[in-house]
Amino acid sequence: MLELKVKRIDIEVGGFEIILNEEDAKELGLHPQDRVKVARRGLITTAIVNISESMIKRGEIGMFIEISEKMNVKNGDTVKIAPTMRPMSVDYIKKKIYGEKLTKDEIYEIIKDIVDDNLSTIELASYVTAIQIRGMDMDETEWMTKAMVDTGETIDFEYTVFDVHSIGGVPGNKYAPIAVPIAAAAGLKIPKTSSRAISSAAGTADLMEVLTNVRLSVNDIRRIVDEVGATLTWGGAVNLAPADDKIVHVEYPLGIDPHSQVLASVMAKKKAVGANFMVLDIPMGPETKVPDEKTARKYAMDFIELGERLGITLEAAVTYGGQPIGRAIGPALEAREAMQALEGRRVSHSLIEKATDIAGMLLELGNIAERGEGKDMAKDILKSGKAREKFLEIINAQGSRGIEKSEDVPIGKYKADIHSPEEGYISIVSNKALVKIARTAGAPKDKGAGIILNKKKSEKTDKGEVLYTIYADSKAKLDEAVKIAKMLKPLKIEGMLLERIPSYKA
Numbered sequence: 001m002l003e004l005k006v007k008r009i010d011i012e013v014g015g016f017e018i019i020l021n022e023e024d025a026k027e028l029g030l031h032p033q034d035r036v037k038v039a040r041r042g043l044i045t046t047a048i049v050n051i052s053e054s055m056i057k058r059g060e061i062g063m064f065i066e067i068s069e070k071m072n073v074k075n076g077d078t079v080k081i082a083p084t085m086r087p088m089s090v091d092y093i094k095k096k097i098y099g100e101k102l103t104k105d106e107i108y109e110i111i112k113d114i115v116d117d118n119l120s121t122i123e124l125a126s127y128v129t130a131i132q133i134r135g136m137d138m139d140e141t142e143w144m145t146k147a148m149v150d151t152g153e154t155i156d157f158e159y160t161v162f163d164v165h166s167i168g169g170v171p172g173n174k175y176a177p178i179a180v181p182i183a184a185a186a187g188l189k190i191p192k193t194s195s196r197a198i199s200s201a202a203g204t205a206d207l208m209e210v211l212t213n214v215r216l217s218v219n220d221i222r223r224i225v226d227e228v229g230a231t232l233t234w235g236g237a238v239n240l241a242p243a244d245d246k247i248v249h250v251e252y253p254l255g256i257d258p259h260s261q262v263l264a265s266v267m268a269k270k271k272a273v274g275a276n277f278m279v280l281d282i283p284m285g286p287e288t289k290v291p292d293e294k295t296a297r298k299y300a301m302d303f304i305e306l307g308e309r310l311g312i313t314l315e316a317a318v319t320y321g322g323q324p325i326g327r328a329i330g331p332a333l334e335a336r337e338a339m340q341a342l343e344g345r346r347v348s349h350s351l352i353e354k355a356t357d358i359a360g361m362l363l364e365l366g367n368i369a370e371r372g373e374g375k376d377m378a379k380d381i382l383k384s385g386k387a388r389e390k391f392l393e394i395i396n397a398q399g400s401r402g403i404e405k406s407e408d409v410p411i412g413k414y415k416a417d418i419h420s421p422e423e424g425y426i427s428i429v430s431n432k433a434l435v436k437i438a439r440t441a442g443a444p445k446d447k448g449a450g451i452i453l454n455k456k457k458s459e460k461t462d463k464g465e466v467l468y469t470i471y472a473d474s475k476a477k478l479d480e481a482v483k484i485a486k487m488l489k490p491l492k493i494e495g496m497l498l499e500r501i502p503s504y505k506a
């Protein structure tokens with residue numbers, strides 16, 4: 001064991017990493033990417049080694065933000081380090097890379113090492129990539145889901161619990177802040193947790209964070225569901241299926257979401273809150289995770305089967321995802337649009353129809369509405385203002401940010417309009433290009449960043465009319481987003497010249 005003095009490094013690296021002076025590293029026989037145990041006052045964490053000749057002096061240890069926070073150290077504190085072995089789960093990840101089926105114990109070991117932060121970002125990314133390419137069968141998926149639940153806390157409610165989740169993949173998918181309060185206003189209990197953005201520019205947790213505190217404890221979730229009927233929180237803040245957020249963390253930069261990981265991620269969150277019944281949204285269409293009906297059916301049947309294995313009755317809703325839901329993309333803009341819908345303002349048809357379809361299915365599952373009558377009941381609850389009231393109760397119970405109406409939502413202070421180069425009808429709206437532009441503008445981390453679509457598919461535009469507006473919290477990111485927008489042209493107009501390719505001579 002070597003005792004070293006802490007030098008905090010104010011950089012987030014997305015995992016537990018340290019820097020050693022090369023002489024200290026040599027003394028312990030360590031090389032870059034090796035692993036050490038770092039110990040201080042009974043707290044022991046595994047970290048990945050980086051080596052420096054001059055940045056870190058002999059006797060010092062450079063500690064990046066994540067490990068500094070976990071070990072609760074400040075500059076000058078001392079920690080002890082010792083080399084440690086690579087965990088067995090790295091071999092199991094390799095087994096999946098070679099296309100072999102994993103056992104229940106091997107999967108449990110991988111998930112446990114993810115939760116205990118024993119895997120480096122490279123190993124974790126390899127795991128996600130291996131499942132994306134090799135896939136998992138239903139047994140492996142069930143074991144993975146159960147391992148994700150068993151390595152965290154769970155909540156037992158004394159009543160029947162309902163839940164709803166989307167596999168995501170379509171921009172602007174703000175159905176949850178509308179559907180959940182509708183169902184809760186009708187008396188259903190919904191402890192909804194969400195992930196942050198994976199492939200989109202705003203996950204439900206990102207947009208809810210604009211309006212309220214989404215970092216609740218298990219006890220807070222239990223109390224708020226008891227008192228007001230529902231929560232809309234971030235799963236990563238609470239120890240419910242804690243592996244999920246760590247996996248999402250590497251999926252986000254890769255922009256990938258493997259089929260069996262989607263199943264396990266969604267269902268582990270539902271099982272951890274003790275859901276008995278749930279509705280699953282499967283957005284389908286070009287440039288989503290589900291390009292066609294065949295894939296949608298496969299998702300639906302796999303989710304229903306996994307639900308059965310876990311004791312959750314699940315109904316799937318295949319919804320249209322070929323262009324954004326509503327007109328807003330990005331955390332604050334989506335939060336504002338969801339509130340506008342709850343306030344009964346005129347918002348896009350696609351948003352109201354989707355949210356009330358899903359809420360209606362929940363009402364039918366809960367026997368509050370007769371089969372086939374749920375959607376009308378959901379629309380009535382929305383129109384009556386009861387869903388808005390319920391939503392305000394939820395966000396105030398979670399922790400008010402002083403936002404009571406849509407006008408209060410702070411959006412990006414820099415904006416740029418993108419104009420139509422000609423007259424015509426919008427023939428293509430590219431989900432992927434819009435997400436890329438919104439992410440370049442800063443979403444989801446910069447909450448005010450995103451896009452408002454002035455035009456959607458089949459709508460007419462005049463030459464020079466605003467097609468969409470890009471918002472950002474910083475001028476530099478706005479300029480970058482405008483550059484990308486001009487290159488990607490996310491909205492195509494019928495008859496528009498798509499690209500001009502010059503001859504070699506030009």
Ligand SMILES: O=P(O)(O)OC[C@H]1O[C@H](OP(=O)(O)O)[C@H](O)[C@@H]1O
Nearest residue numbers: 166168169194195198199200203204
């Ligand atoms: O679209 P992308 O970013 O891939 O998917 C991530 C989103 O999908 C799920 O939706 P919800 O919580 O049911 O709304 C997740 O919780 C997250 O909000």
Ligand SMILES: O=c1cc[nH]c(=O)[nH]1
Nearest residue numbers: 167168195261262265
């Ligand atoms: O919660 C979710 C939604 C989509 N994909 C995931 O991996 N998790």
